Amino acid sequence: MAEITQQAIDYSQLIPNNVDLSNDRTLQRALERWQPAFLNWWNETGPADSANLQVYLRTAISVDRDGWANFGYVRMPEYRWGIFLTPRDENRKVNFGDHQGQPAWQEVPGEYRSALRRIIVTQGDTEPASVEQQKLLGATCPSLYDLRNLFQVNVEEGRHLWAMVYLLHRYFGRDGREEAEALLERRSGDPNNPRILTAFNEKTSHWLAFYMFTFFTDRDGKFQLAALAESGFDPLARTTKFMLTEEAHHMFVGESGVARTLERTCQVMRQHDLTDPAEVRAQGVIDLETMQRFVNFHYSVTLDLFGSEVSSNAATYYTGGLKGRYEETKLGDDHSLGSSSYTVQEMAQGQIVNRSLPALTALNARLRDDYTREIQAGLDRWNRIPEKYGIPFRITLPHVGFHRKIGEFADQFVSPDGRVLSKGEWERQSPRWLPSEEDHQFVGSLMGRVIEPGKFANWIAPPARGINNLPIEFEYVRFD
Numbered sequence: 219m220a221e222i223t224q225q226a227i228d229y230s231q232l233i234p235n236n237v238d239l240s241n242d243r244t245l246q247r248a249l250e251r252w253q254p255a256f257l258n259w260w261n262e263t264g265p266a267d268s269a270n271l272q273v274y275l276r277t278a279i280s281v282d283r284d285g286w287a288n289f290g291y292v293r294m295p296e297y298r299w300g301i302f303l304t305p306r307d308e309n310r311k312v313n314f315g316d317h318q319g320q321p322a323w324q325e326v327p328g329e330y331r332s333a334l335r336r337i338i339v340t341q342g343d344t345e346p347a348s349v350e351q352q353k354l355l356g357a358t359c360p361s362l363y364d365l366r367n368l369f370q371v372n373v374e375e376g377r378h379l380w381a382m383v384y385l386l387h388r389y390f391g392r393d394g395r396e397e398a399e400a401l402l403e404r405r406s407g408d409p410n411n412p413r414i415l416t417a418f419n420e421k422t423s424h425w426l427a428f429y430m431f432t433f434f435t436d437r438d439g440k441f442q443l444a445a446l447a448e449s450g451f452d453p454l455a456r457t458t459k460f461m462l463t464e465e466a467h468h469m470f471v472g473e474s475g476v477a478r479t480l481e482r483t484c485q486v487m488r489q490h491d492l493t494d495p496a497e498v499r500a501q502g503v504i505d506l507e508t509m510q511r512f513v514n515f516h517y518s519v520t521l522d523l524f525g526s527e528v529s530s531n532a533a534t535y536y537t538g539g540l541k542g543r544y545e546e547t548k549l550g551d552d553h554s555l556g557s558s559s560y561t562v563q564e565m566a567q568g569q570i571v572n573r574s575l576p577a578l579t580a581l582n583a584r585l586r587d588d589y590t591r592e593i594q595a596g597l598d599r600w601n602r603i604p605e606k607y608g609i610p611f612r613i614t615l616p617h618v619g620f621h622r623k624i625g626e627f628a629d630q631f632v633s634p635d636g637r638v639l640s641k642g643e644w645e646r647q648s649p650r651w652l653p654s655e656e657d658h659q660f661v662g663s664l665m666g667r668v669i670e671p672g673k674f675a676n677w678i679a680p681p682a683r684g685i686n687n688l689p690i691e692f693e694y695v696r697f698d
């Protein structure tokens with residue numbers, strides 16, 4: 219039996235935690251100084267006009283598999299953001315790379331200090347960025363149910379920032395404290411001080427973009443966190459494991475949000491016997507062609523988050539035991555990858571070709587392929603909706619080379635079906651493949667605020683069930 223320590227979350231503290239913060243006064247004081255700065259950031263860039271709302275939110279009360287969520291009305295600025303790690307397994311080992319078999323590290327190994335800091339800062343930067351991107355969505359919520367889900371995602375992304383900031387403060391000394399401050403200073407989309415990764419500087423200007431983002435981009439988050447949950451640096455593994463339990467809900471919001479949008483569109487198409495996108499739009503729902511363009515956009519910008527297919531950094535992180543593969547400990551190989559290979563698509567003389575590479579340098583491509591398998595499974599579930607209505611349209615994923623800014627296909631012109639195009643052809647055809655300004659305007663024009671309990675905007679179907687087994691017409695947000 220593995221020996222497990224530390225579970226209960228102490229809510230009597232200013233900063234709720236299960237890391238025994240009250241016994242480390244220096245760390246506690248440093249985090250208590252960062253806390254007001256976090257709240258300032260939340261008030262300035264968090265959900266607009268939300269400070270007085272009472273939102274039916276879940277809050278972590280234990281990190282056990284079953285009982286972690288406690289539901290109740292909360293005013294968001296009073297949400298108990300805290301530091302929650304899954305229990306420590308005293309027997310845990312480094313499970314891959316050069317240090318395989320050594321006890322998992324409880325402190326940062328000196329040689330990996332800057333690499334680990336960079337990993338943690340990059341992950342940490344995405345968390346507040348997504349809150350900033352979603353700041354204005356509350357004003358156009360399609361229902362109280364959806365408004366509540368948006369806010370749940372927002373507070374948990376705020377907590378994910380706490381998770382990374384705890385690691386920076388606890389393990390990285392002065393550098394860590396400076397990085398923690400900088401995490402509150404960068405802003406999504408700010409040309410002078412942007413967030414680190416491009417996808418987190420894009421606008422999330424309406425709810426279709428929000429659902430696509432939480433389906434595609436939060437799932438990248440899942441895969442990055444899952445790879446870090448394998449880390450030999452045990453505190454990173456334990457904190458990302460708990461973050462994954464929160465991430466599941468974010469992806470649910472995205473997948474079900476798109477599904478409900480599809481459902482409503484297909485209903486209207488069947489009811490009025492429509493196929494022409496303009497006629498579908500005239501009914502006040504989002505045509506399937508537009509949905510496909512949004513899929514093309516969000517999938518391609520999210521693929522960029524996996525980094526270059528061929529990456530010496532990824533190899534270093536792996537051999538160092540810092541970042542594993544997806545489900546590393548379930549894989550049945552030598553966990554060192556010294557002699558294995560992996561097939562990657564790349565450009566050669568204007569053609570897309572398969573090339574077998576040392577598996578170590580292809581780890582980003584591998585994680586991205588794992589991600590794509592899950593994304594494809596989600597699309598298959600979406601496609602049951604038009605199928606059910608007898609509509610032949612199917613949502614498809616564009617080719618991995620389509621619309622890329624990073625890696626092998628950066629600066630290439632690849633169609634969604636994987637043909638290499640000239641720049642001229644790309645410019646002629648790509649408006650059909652990516653959301654245009656006009657698409658955004660149309661989708662934006664459908665967004666009106668619906669806050670009557672149990673009512674939903676015309677463009678989206680109600681969910682199958684409410685939150686926490688409550689009815690759909692439950693008052694998920696109170697305005698008094």
Ligand SMILES: [Fe+2]
Nearest residue numbers: 345375378439
């Ligand atoms: Fe997150």
Ligand SMILES: [Fe+2]
Nearest residue numbers: 436439465468
């Ligand atoms: Fe998330």
